[in-house]
Amino acid sequence: MRFFRPRHSTLVLNEKVVIVTGASSGLGRALAFAFARRAAKVVLVARREDRLEMVRREIEPYTSAVLVIPADLSDEAQLQRVVDLTLERFGRIDVLVNNAGIFMGGPFIEQDPRRIEQMVRVNLWAAIRLTQLVLPSMLAHNHGYILNIGSGLSRAAVPMFAPYVATKYGLAGFSDALRRELHRTGVHVTLVLPGWMHTDMLSPEVENLVERYGFPVEHPDFVAERAVLGLVRGEHEIVLGGFLARLGVLVERYAPVLLNIYWKLWMTPEWASTMSKIGYSTENNDR
Numbered sequence: 001m002r003f004f005r006p007r008h009s010t011l012v013l014n015e016k017v018v019i020v021t022g023a024s025s026g027l028g029r030a031l032a033f034a035f036a037r038r039a040a041k042v043v044l045v046a047r048r049e050d051r052l053e054m055v056r057r058e059i060e061p062y063t064s065a066v067l068v069i070p071a072d073l074s075d076e077a078q079l080q081r082v083v084d085l086t087l088e089r090f091g092r093i094d095v096l097v098n099n100a101g102i103f104m105g106g107p108f109i110e111q112d113p114r115r116i117e118q119m120v121r122v123n124l125w126a127a128i129r130l131t132q133l134v135l136p137s138m139l140a141h142n143h144g145y146i147l148n149i150g151s152g153l154s155r156a157a158v159p160m161f162a163p164y165v166a167t168k169y170g171l172a173g174f175s176d177a178l179r180r181e182l183h184r185t186g187v188h189v190t191l192v193l194p195g196w197m198h199t200d201m202l203s204p205e206v207e208n209l210v211e212r213y214g215f216p217v218e219h220p221d222f223v224a225e226r227a228v229l230g231l232v233r234g235e236h237e238i239v240l241g242g243f244l245a246r247l248g249v250l251v252e253r254y255a256p257v258l259l260n261i262y263w264k265l266w267m268t269p270e271w272a273s274t275m276s277k278i279g280y281s282t283e284n285n286d287r
């Protein structure tokens, strides 16, 4: 089994410096908690400073240090600033969590091109560039962990999400290739594939529909705990989202024709119209 599911050595998070992007809400906030509870020093990054300060107050009792860096990750200069400020304060970076993301659904032809560009910048480009910026420090210490937050849609192409799926497949490919490239450097890459999660990204209407399709809507605390546990154990890929989501990933890999048939049957007008509201109804994506 170790041959099929290789693992790197276990990681102790105590006093480690962890950057969490998208830490102002949802999964990022839950991840900040999960790292703080293990006594890591946590760097919180997102645009909304007031929300980051709230998270700082919540996690401060657990950890020796929290640094808040308000930043728009679609801007390269701000990515550099995140790395510079972290190194200035702590002198090293042990873990980078690329979690910040934008979600948008609906018929591809109707999706706003400016929003698509912003989504590509945040979900994919920022994760790639930030990884490139933290790597010199990690390689100098022969030690580092990249935790990329993908999605079940990183390994299973769901209709009405073509550009989002493209960013998440991209992140999965980036993680796989980089893991192989960094073999023996002491820097490890873990990819997490959450299923549907109860965060600002999903409205109650969307949650109801995906539950009717048989997918659980998981709590971000559960996903965060599982992600950190996987990171510590050295897992390469953590697939969450319940039985159907895990099955979907397997079927997409080994028998994609079955998913073609499934979506011919289940890509209903209700699916299309409900998914069109993702990314247009959440205040998060409108800022």
Ligand SMILES: NC(=O)c1ccc[n+]([C@@H]2O[C@H](COP(=O)([O-])OP(=O)(O)OC[C@H]3O[C@@H](n4cnc5c(N)ncnc54)[C@H](OP(=O)(O)O)[C@@H]3O)[C@@H](O)[C@H]2O)c1
Binding pocket: 021, 022, 023, 024, 025, 026, 027, 028, 045, 046, 047, 048, 049, 051, 071, 072, 073, 074, 099, 100, 101, 102, 103, 122, 149, 150, 151, 152, 193, 194, 195, 196, 197, 198, 199, 200, 201, 202, 220, 284
């Ligand atoms: N919710 C789901 O069902 C689900 C399922 C699978 C995967 N995921 C993935 O999980 C991750 C977290 O999403 P979530 O569900 O926790 O949603 P969320 O609550 O909306 O969180 C998204 C985070 O990204 C940050 N962000 C967005 N644009 C940014 C920018 N330009 N610069 C800096 N930060 C930015 C937001 O912070 P600010 O607005 O303060 O900048 C926010 O903290 C995403 O990568 C998402 O694709 C979510």
